[in-house]
Amino acid sequence: MFYHWLYPLHEQFIVFNVTKYITFRTFMSLFTAMAITFVLGKPWIATMQKRQLLQTLWEYVPQTHHQTKGKTPTLGGVLILLSVLISSFFWARWDNPFVWMVLATGLLLGLIGFLDDTLKISKKDAHGLKARYKFPLQILICTLVALVLYDGFGFDTHLSIPFFKQFIPDLGWVYILFAVFILAGTSNAVNLTDGLDGLVTGPAIIAFLSYGIFAYITGNSKIAAYLQIPYIPNCAELSVVCGAVAGSLIGFLWFNAHPAQIFMGDVGALALGGMLGLVALLTKNELLLMVIGGVFVLETLSVITQVASFKLTGKRIFRMAPLHHHFELKGWPESKVIVRFWIISLILALASLSTLKLR
Numbered sequence: 001m002f003y004h005w006l007y008p009l010h011e012q013f014i015v016f017n018v019t020k021y022i023t024f025r026t027f028m029s030l031f032t033a034m035a036i037t038f039v040l041g042k043p044w045i046a047t048m049q050k051r052q053l054l055q056t057l058w059e060y061v062p063q064t065h066h067q068t069k070g071k072t073p074t075l076g077g078v079l080i081l082l083s084v085l086i087s088s089f090f091w092a093r094w095d096n097p098f099v100w101m102v103l104a105t106g107l108l109l110g111l112i113g114f115l116d117d118t119l120k121i122s123k124k125d126a127h128g129l130k131a132r133y134k135f136p137l138q139i140l141i142c143t144l145v146a147l148v149l150y151d152g153f154g155f156d157t158h159l160s161i162p163f164f165k166q167f168i169p170d171l172g173w174v175y176i177l178f179a180v181f182i183l184a185g186t187s188n189a190v191n192l193t194d195g196l197d198g199l200v201t202g203p204a205i206i207a208f209l210s211y212g213i214f215a216y217i218t219g220n221s222k223i224a225a226y227l228q229i230p231y232i233p234n235c236a237e238l239s240v241v242c243g244a245v246a247g248s249l250i251g252f253l254w255f256n257a258h259p260a261q262i263f264m265g266d267v268g269a270l271a272l273g274g275m276l277g278l279v280a281l282l283t284k285n286e287l288l289l290m291v292i293g294g295v296f297v298l299e300t301l302s303v304i305t306q307v308a309s310f311k312l313t314g315k316r317i318f319r320m321a322p323l324h325h326h327f328e329l330k331g332w333p334e335s336k337v338i339v340r341f342w343i344i345s346l347i348l349a350l351a352s353l354s355t356l357k358l359r
Contacts, residue, residue: 022216025091026239030247033087037251040079045255045262048073055263056120056128062320062328072260075117077268080248081110087244096237098282101148102275103241108141109187109274113266128266138184138270145278146179160230160284162355182286183277189296190273192303192322197260199324199338201253203295203345204272205246210292210349211276212242214283217356227356230284238279245275258335288355294348295341299323 018024048054055074085103092099112134120128128134149155150173157175158168171178194200217223219236249272255261264272273296280289290297299322306321318326327337 022219022236022239026212026216026243029087029091029240030243030250032090033083033244033247034251036083036086037079037248038254040083041251041255041262044076044079045073048075048262053121055265056124056126062325069260069263072263074121074263074265075114075267076252076256076262077110077113077117077264077266077271080245080252080264080268081106081271083248083251084241084244087247088241091244092240093237096234098234098238099241101145102238102278102282105141105145105183105278106271106275109138110267110271112137112141113191113268113270116270117265117267135184138187139180142180142183142187142274143176145183146176149179149281150176156230156232156284158230158284159286162288178286179281182281182289183274185300186277186280186289186293186296187270187273189293189300190276191266191269193296193299193324194264194269195322196324196328196334196338197258198253198256199341200264200269200272201249201256202338202342203293204276205249205253206342206345206349207276207292208242208246208249208279210352211279211283211285212239212246213353214285214288214356215239215242215279218283218285229356232282232284235283238282241275242279245272258338285352288352291348291352295345302326 053073053075055069055072057069084106088099088103112129116129116134120126150157155175157171157173159171159175159178161167161169190200190204193203215238216236217227218229218232219234219238221231224231252262252264256264276293277289280286280292302318302323303321306316306318309315309317319329320326324337324341328334332340
């Protein structure tokens, strides 16, 4: 909004010229979302407690969780999405279709998560929305997004592979299936990681900041040409949205850090995962998502291998899945598990950024 209102005034008041710079609007978006979350955090937590909108715990968690986390408010993801939308509304350009697409994806997947969370609360059953309904709804939304990306925007279906500048395979219509896999997979991977206080928030901040850098570089023709990476018009504006998400999560972490005062719930985790997956697709850094989001990938693989091993052999690979529970049962304090996962996320993000010059 500010770009459209204030930039036209730059000829009379040169100070407004700053609103044209994406870097300026990205930082302002980050600070705005962070401020909104800080200001609304306490009232939101108090409202959730008053209405008894508390976390319903899954039975397959360490027993200590039932003693320490059973009375913690949930639906913090609503606050995250609200601050992202408000901040993006103020600082992003309205005429950029990628911005609207990312925000719409987050909202739609967030609605599924909200339905899941409210069912858990009302029924006092951690299963919430049955998988036979939840997963098809996710696939439907992800398919619609992939079709819009493929047909509506005529998006480039070539796959950019790190370290191989000349090898850029064209997936054609298969890119639709690939996009659905990325969107749904990332959404569920982030959701699986959301099991400890602040565990998913830290890696998500790092991931969105990393993709904010990728978006800016990919949308800048000069930098993209210098680094020999695909140039994608409109992509740079996604930095503003990534900044808003990162800022919102930083503010949320103030209340979500151990011991958590509130959880984001599925409404936050599903939305964040979907937005992250779409930004990865739009910036043509789909495969790097496996590295930047390496913690999410490891958590998901731990669940898949645990289930497969138990069904095939009757034996478990881990003491409990997802992976963070395994380390808890090995005796690691919760705070140590969280911080070490954050460190891994930071290392993986830095390694991914290094590929900009190496690819």
